[in-house]
Amino acid sequence: MSDSEDESLDRQLKIVIIGDGASGKTSIATRFAQEAFGKQYKQTIGLDFFLKRITLPGNLNITLQVWDIGGQTIGGKMLDKYIYGAQGVFLVYDITNSQSFENLEDWLSMVKKTNEESDVQPVIMLVGNKIDLEHMRTVKLDKHQRFCQENGLISQFVSAKTGDSVYLSFQRLAAEIVGIKLNKAEIEQSQRVVKADIVNYSQESVARTVNPPRSSMCAVQ
Numbered sequence: 552m553s554d555s556e557d558e559s560l561d562r563q564l565k566i567v568i569i570g571d572g573a574s575g576k577t578s579i580a581t582r583f584a585q586e587a588f589g590k591q592y593k594q595t596i597g598l599d600f601f602l603k604r605i606t607l608p609g610n611l612n613i614t615l616q617v618w619d620i621g622g623q624t625i626g627g628k629m630l631d632k633y634i635y636g637a638q639g640v641f642l643v644y645d646i647t648n649s650q651s652f653e654n655l656e657d658w659l660s661m662v663k664k665t666n667e668e669s670d671v672q673p674v675i676m677l678v679g680n681k682i683d684l685e686h687m688r689t690v691k692l693d694k695h696q697r698f699c700q701e702n703g704l705i706s707q708f709v710s711a712k713t714g715d716s717v718y719l720s721f722q723r724l725a726a727e728i729v730g731i732k733l734n735k736a737e738i739e740q741s742q743r744v745v746k747a748d749i750v751n752y753s754q755e756s757v758a759r760t761v762n763p764p765r766s767s768m769c770a771v772q
């Protein structure tokens with residue numbers, strides 16, 4: 552059986568990644584899809600998406616269809632179409648950029664508006680990105696927690712740069728959508744940190760690819 556036939560048998564979940572421009576959406580997606588990170592900022596125009604298979608406890612194979620929407624499109628006419636039908640939403644902000652946190656209200660309203668006539672609401676995860684820059688944090692932890700509580704969001708912190716908790720965040724979101732609880736061992740196993748990226752921060756000039764897992768990526772503009 553070919554890879555694509557194989558994938559079509561899995562349960563597929565649509566996950567959209569939204570948030571302000573430069574909060575790190577593409578970096579999170581790239582880290583998850585290819586285990587790579589690029590330091591240079593290249594604005595996403597329109598939409599990127601890719602498929603990646605993960606396995607949840609009980610040998611449950613899930614194919615995630617991950618959509619990366621350019622941060623500049625919040626006012627765009629197409630945004631509700633991107634979000635429509637998503638079972639999971641990554642609501643991303645940059646912990647060193649307060650404005651990206653303040654703007655989450657708008658992003659959340661957009662998700663709610665898109666789904667107001669739908670019976671099933673997406674599971675939403677609040678993702679504070681760039682935790683490798685903890686020393687530059689401007690969004691306090693309690694603000695993050697309060698926003699989660701007030702809006703019924705799952706809380707997660709990640710670093711697309713080091714890879715810290717990126718795989719875990721997708722795994723947690725998928726598990727929540729299909730109604731599976733991850734145990735402590737599974738969570739710890741997914742909480743991988745690539746420490747070398749932090750140590751070599753100033754010297755790093757090229758994106759690295761470490762054992763790229765199977766995934767496919769497309770771009771629509």
Ligand SMILES: Nc1nc2c(ncn2[C@@H]2O[C@H](COP(=O)(O)OP(=O)(O)OP(=O)(O)O)[C@@H](O)[C@H]2O)c(=O)[nH]1
Nearest residue numbers: 572573574575576577578590592595622681711712
């Ligand atoms: N230090 C650090 N930098 C990051 C991290 N994630 C992303 N960046 C950097 O932040 C900048 C923006 O990242 P992108 O992934 O392009 O942001 P985006 O949200 O996709 O931006 P748009 O395409 O405009 O929506 C780039 O220079 C990245 O290298 C992180 O976890 N840590």
